[in-house]
Structures are given as C-alpha cells and as structure tokens.
Amino acid sequence: xxxxxxxxxxxxxxxxxxxxxxxxxxxxxxxxxxxxxxxxxxxxxxxxxxxxxxxxxxxxxxxxxxxxxxxxxxxxxxxxxxxxxxxxxxxxxxxxxxxxxxxxxxxxxxxxxxxxxxxxxxxxxxxxxxxxxxxxxxxxxxxxxxxxxxxxxxxxxxxxxxxxxxxxxxxxxxxxxxxxxxxxxxxxxxxxxxxxxxxxxxxxxxxxxxxxxxxxxxxxxxxxxxxxxxxxxxxxxxxxxxxxxxxxxxxxxxxxxxxxxxxxxxxxxxxxxxxxxxxxxxxxxxxxxxxxxxxxxxxxxxxxxxxxxxxxxxxxxxxxxxxxxxxxxxxxxxxxxxxx
Amino acid sequence: xxxxxxxxxxxxxxxxxxxxxxxxxxxxxxxxxxxxxxxxxxxxxxxxxxxxxxxxxxxxxxxxxxxxxxxxxxxxxxxxxxxxxxxxxxxxxxxxxxxxxxxxxxxxxxxxxxxxxxxxxxxxxxxxxxxxxxxxxxxxxxxxxxxxxxxxxxxxxxxxxxxxxxxxxxxxxxxxxxxxxxxxxxxxxxxxxxxxxxxxxxxxxxxxxxxxxxxxxxxxxxxxxxxxxxxxxxxxxxxxxxxxxxxxxxxxxxxxxxxxxxx
Numbered sequence: 001x002x003x004x005x006x007x008x009x010x011x012x013x014x015x016x017x018x019x020x021x022x023x024x025x026x027x028x029x030x031x032x033x034x035x036x037x038x039x040x041x042x043x044x045x046x047x048x049x050x051x052x053x054x055x056x057x058x059x060x061x062x063x064x065x066x067x068x069x070x071x072x073x074x075x076x077x078x079x080x081x082x083x084x085x086x087x088x089x090x091x092x093x094x095x096x097x098x099x100x101x102x103x104x105x106x107x108x109x110x111x112x113x114x115x116x117x118x119x120x121x122x123x124x125x126x127x128x129x130x131x132x133x134x135x136x137x138x139x140x141x142x143x144x145x146x147x148x149x150x151x152x153x154x155x156x157x158x159x160x161x162x163x164x165x166x167x168x169x170x171x172x173x174x175x176x177x178x179x180x181x182x183x184x185x186x187x188x189x190x191x192x193x194x195x196x197x198x199x200x201x202x203x204x205x206x207x208x209x210x211x212x213x214x215x216x217x218x219x220x221x222x223x224x225x226x227x228x229x230x231x232x233x234x235x236x237x238x239x240x241x242x243x244x245x246x247x248x249x250x251x252x253x254x255x256x257x258x259x260x261x262x263x264x265x266x267x268x269x270x271x272x273x274x275x276x277x278x279x280x281x282x283x284x285x286x287x288x289x290x291x292x293x294x295x296x297x298x299x300x301x302x303x304x305x306x307x308x309x310x311x312x313x314x315x316x317x318x319x320x321x322x323x324x325x326x327x328x329x330x331x332x333x334x335x336x337x338x339x340x
Numbered sequence: 341x342x343x344x345x346x347x348x349x350x351x352x353x354x355x356x357x358x359x360x361x362x363x364x365x366x367x368x369x370x371x372x373x374x375x376x377x378x379x380x381x382x383x384x385x386x387x388x389x390x391x392x393x394x395x396x397x398x399x400x401x402x403x404x405x406x407x408x409x410x411x412x413x414x415x416x417x418x419x420x421x422x423x424x425x426x427x428x429x430x431x432x433x434x435x436x437x438x439x440x441x442x443x444x445x446x447x448x449x450x451x452x453x454x455x456x457x458x459x460x461x462x463x464x465x466x467x468x469x470x471x472x473x474x475x476x477x478x479x480x481x482x483x484x485x486x487x488x489x490x491x492x493x494x495x496x497x498x499x500x501x502x503x504x505x506x507x508x509x510x511x512x513x514x515x516x517x518x519x520x521x522x523x524x525x526x527x528x529x530x531x532x533x534x535x536x537x538x539x540x541x542x543x544x545x546x547x548x549x550x551x552x553x554x555x556x557x558x559x560x561x562x563x564x565x566x567x568x569x570x571x572x573x574x575x576x577x578x579x580x581x582x583x584x585x586x587x588x589x590x591x592x593x594x595x596x597x598x599x600x601x602x603x
Contacts, residue, residue: 062398063411064413064414065413065414089475091411114473116472117472118471121411122374122411123410134470136466142458144475144479145474145475146476146479149428150428153428164479165435165482165483165521166435166479166482166483168520168521169505169508170505171506172473172478175464180521188521189521217424218399218424219424219425219426220424221413221427222428274410274413274414274415277415281414283410336406336419337407
C-alpha cells in the first residue's frame with residue numbers, strides 16, 4: 001500500500017467479533033460429517049445440542065418474516081448466555097432474544113453485529129429491546145443489511161472478504177470493522193467487508209426432508225448464504241417431506257443436507273411472523289408484545305406465561321388463539337383482499 | 341375558504357404523497373419502504389408512471405400489492421409479483437446502477453441530506469436513544485440514483501449537524517460523495533415535507549426550498565428548520581393535487597386510510 005493510499009485509507013473502529021478465518025473454517029467444514037443421516041429431532045434437543053454459551057448465532061428470515069420463532073424461544077428458554085448475534089433487519093427476532101437480557105436470567109446477548117435492531121419497522125420501537133440496547137451491556141459493531149449479507153456471502157464462498165461501494169463516508173463505516181481498499185484494476189475506493197462464519201444458524205423453511213434438504217418459497221433474503229457460511233445449522237420447517245419428494249424436483253432445493261445438522265418439524269413455526277404462502281403476521285400479538293414491554297412487571301408476567309411457562313411451541317400457539325387464530329392468519333395470507 | 345372542484349381540500353399527508361408520486365417517472369425502478377413511500381409509488385403507478393416497477397429490499401419485485409405491506413420483507417411485497425429474490429440481488433441491482441429512485445427517512449437530516457437513524461445523543465456508547473441503525477438505508481443511499489425523503493418538517497429533525505451519519509447524503513458538500521468512494525451522479529434528490537418541496541442546490545449541494553405548499557410562507561419553513569435554507573429563484577407553489585388523483589389515492593391506493601388517515 002503506498003502512502004497516498006494509507007492516508008486516505010481509513011478503517012472502522014468497531015470490534016470484529018468474528019474475523020475471517022478461511023482455513024480454520026475449511027478445517028471445521030472438513031470435520032463436519034457429510035453423511036446423509038436422519039437429523040430429525042425436537043426443538044429442545046436441537047438447541048441443547050447445537051447452541052452453546054459464548055457462541056455466535058445467526059438467524060434467518062427478515063425480522064418478522066419467516067423467522068425461526070420456535071428456535072428463538074427455545075434459545076431464550078434454555079437461558080443461553082453471552083451469545084454473539086448477527087442482526088440484519090432483526091426486529092421481532094431481536095425482541096425475542098432481548099428477553100434473555102435484563103429479565104433476571106443473566107445475559108443472553110453480549111455482542112451484536114448490527115444492521116437493524118430495536119425497531120419493528122412501521123410498528124415502532126420495542127421498549128425492552130431499547131432498554132437492553134442502551135444499557136451498555138451489549139457490545140455493538142455497526143454494518144448495513146448489504147454489508148452483513150456480504151459477510152455471509154464471503155464466508156459461503158470461502159474467501160476472507162468482499163468489496164462494497166456502500167458504507168463509505170459515513171459514521172456507519174466508522175463504527176464498523178470494515179476497511180478501505182483500492183481496486184487493483186481501477187484504483188476505485190471500496191469498503192472491504194470481512195467474512196463472517198457463525199457457529200450456529202437457525203433458519204425456518206417451508207419444507208425439508210429429515211436429512212436437511214430444504215425448500216423456501218418467496219424471498220430467501222440471505223438464508224442460502226447464512227446456511228452455507230455457518231458451522232452448524234438448525235432447520236425448522238412447516239412440513240417434513242419425503243426424500244423422494246425432494247428428488248422429484250431438485251431445482252427447488254435451496255439448502256442442501258450437508259450444510260444442515262438438525263431438522264425440527266414445527267408447523268406455524270414462524271408465528272407471529274409472516275410465512276409466505278402459509279400465514280400472515282399476527283399484528284395483534286406483536287402489538288401485545290410491544291405494549292406489555294412498557295411496564296416491567298407486566299412484561300415479566302407475559303414472558304412467564306408465553307415463553308418460560310410453556311414447554312413446546314404448540315403450547316404457545318394455543319395461548320395465542322390456537323387453530324382458529326392460525327386459520328384466520330392463513331386466510332389473511334392467501335386471500336388478503338377478501339380477509340382484510 | 342371554499343375549495344373549487346379542481347383543487348379539493350386535502351390533508352398534508354395526501355399532498356406529500358401526491359407530490360412524491362409526481363417526481364417518479366415512467367419506465368423507471370423505485371426501491372420503496374412501507375407507509376407513505378409505498379403509497380406514493382402505488383399512486384404513481386396508477387397515474388403518471390404506469391410502467392414504474394416497485395422493488396423491496398428483502399427481495400420482492402413488481403408485486404400487485406393487494407394491501408399495504410407491514411414489513412419490507414413480508415409476502416405482500418411479492419404478491420402476484422414478478423420475482424421473489426434475495427436481499428443481495430436487490431442491493432446489487434442498485435449497486436450496478438439499475439435502480440432510479442429510493443425513499444429513505446431518519447430521525448435527523450442535515451443541509452446536505454445526510455440521515456441519522458442510529459443514535460440520538462453525542463456518545464455512541466451511551467446514547468440518549470438507540471435507534472434501529474442503517475438497515476438497508478446506507479446501501480440504498482449509496483447506490484440508487486435519486487434519493488427522496490418524505491418527512492414531517494420539524495426543527496428537531498432538520499438539524500445543523502446530525503448526531504451520527506447513518507446514511508450518506510452529500511456528506512460535507514460538493515465532491516465529497518465521490519471522494520469517499522460512492523458512485524458518481526448519485527445522491528439526495530428531493531425532500532418532501534408537510535410544508536414544502538425541497539431540493540439541492542447544484543453548486544453547493546445544500547438543501548433549498550423549491551416550492552411552498554399552498555398557504556405556507558417561507559418564514560414558516562425556515563422557522564421549522566434548524567439550519568439556513570437556500571431558496572430557489574423563482575420559488576414555486578406546490579401544485580395542489582387534482583381531484584382525480586386524490587380520488588385514486590383515497591379509493592384505490594389507501595382505501596382503509598392507513599397512511600392518509602394519519603395526516
């Protein structure tokens with residue numbers, strides 16, 4: 001790097017919680033069994049087996065859309081501690097994980113790579129997530145949605161970084177862990193975005209077989225990259241399908257079995273989130289979360305009832321209106337003009 | 341005051357949406373969020389820009405929106421759509437120069453159109469308020485050709501210096517986007533508020549008032565802005581929406597008044 005460049009080549013001062021380690025990742029991926037074995041297990045088994053204190057977690061979907069709610073609840077219920085978390089448009093998923101901070105159960109989140117936290121888009125800010133995020137208990141590094149997507153993409157490609165023209169010139173860059181580089185062909189200034197290979201990812205899909213071959217309908221957001229970038233992957237699915245079904249149309253497989261460690265069948269597993277072509281988001285229930293958070297006592301009682309007081313996700317669904325409510329959300333998804 | 345049938349009474353929010361729609365062009369692409377920007381893009385599609393393509397950051401392309409989406413990633417964003425793709429695909433479509441317009445917002449905006457949606461307060465580690473952060477805004481403002489902002493006109497929003505530049509406007513003035521490494525020819529385009537339509541002076545890249553909404557005077561706009569505004573010469577009056585446009589907005593775009601009802 002010449003002097004003119006180093007003068008103009010700032011780097012972000014944010015902490016790099018997990019830096020690129022392509023050869024370390026290769027060794028981990030080599031050691032991982034590629035056997036097409038039966039990975040079907042319960043949500044609680046999957047979380048206790050593959051999510052450990054101090055590890056780095058990535059969560060699929062888009063905040064309140066196709067999120068792995070059942071797995072998120074279980075992570076909170078098992079009181080996992082000091083996790084790292086990649087928050088690209090983390091909305092209700094971040095809100096759920098924040099239930100493990102500041103509620104008398106230690107500290108679930110310790111380090112967060114932020115693209116979007118605290119807010120639930122147009123629904124407003126989560127009072128508890130805000131409190132947790134302003135407390136100073138969590139260390140943050142700032143990114144953008146595309147930057148985090150590139151971090152997963154780089155790890156999925158097995159390279160240490162990818163370039164972007166975004167972030168540059170802003171405080172978002174200053175509080176990131178990106179570095180300025182110059183293109184070896186054109187000298188163009190670019191932000192180098194470091195690869196991120198999470199210890200474990202949780203992803204909710206429409207259909208999977210018991211070996212972990214997965215189908216997603218609608219937008220896949222960044223989940224195909226997250227699944228390939230992560231050392232371990234827990235899949236929850238709306239429906240378990242036969243391997244023979246997968247083989248009928250392999251063009252539909254977006255995550256292959258060899259990336260996957262556990263498969264859990266959880267109908268309505270993204271509730272109260274939106275699952276494309278299955279059910280729409282339950283805005284009343286999300287509003288209830290946001291409302292109870294305004295008062296600590298009410299919030300803790302809410303968590304005791306809906307999260308800590310249940311053993312399996314289907315009990316939570318029952319508390320939220322059960323089959324009748326789910327059918328309404330299904331109609332809202334499939335016939336939006338008529339149902340509204 | 342009696343409104344003529346040509347210029348019926350409308351709320352500030354309706355006027356903002358109609359003004360925003362009028363800046364969108366046919367055969368163009370627009371990356372939209374939820375709420376008012378989405379309403380503006382839908383209105384443009386039904387009026388001045390029938391071949392405008394809507395895109396959403398989580399991967400939705402060209403939906404026939406049945407109702408307003410609640411999330412920019414929800415299934416409405418690709419309902420009867422043309423494509424349901426990845427977030428990176430959408431962002432890269434922007435980065436390679438195929439997306440003309442985007443709508444962004446923030447808690448604070450300065451005279452160069454820089455936006456803050458990360459923290460209120462001067463201490464990053466101990467902010468007065470922690471806000472969501474960039475989401476996709478930093479990327480979209482870096483990549484899309486023209487950035488529109490729809491916002492209430494409030495002196496706490498229109499500030500001399502934003503507490504934190506989440507999303508780039510013209511940064512510190514002419515040439516600073518380019519020297520930072522952002523694609524040339526991109527940047528803030530219009531700011532549409534409940535008082536006025538503002539643009540940016542070509543030479544200084546500073547925000548300037550281009551048109552005042554009917555019944556608003558320049559003094560009111562300056563009073564609601566915490567930095568000195570430039571004023572375009574001649575200063576225009578924002579055209580009041582025509583009756584048939586308002587009808588489309590009220591009857592087809594937002595029949596349940598989710599957005600315009602708040603105006």
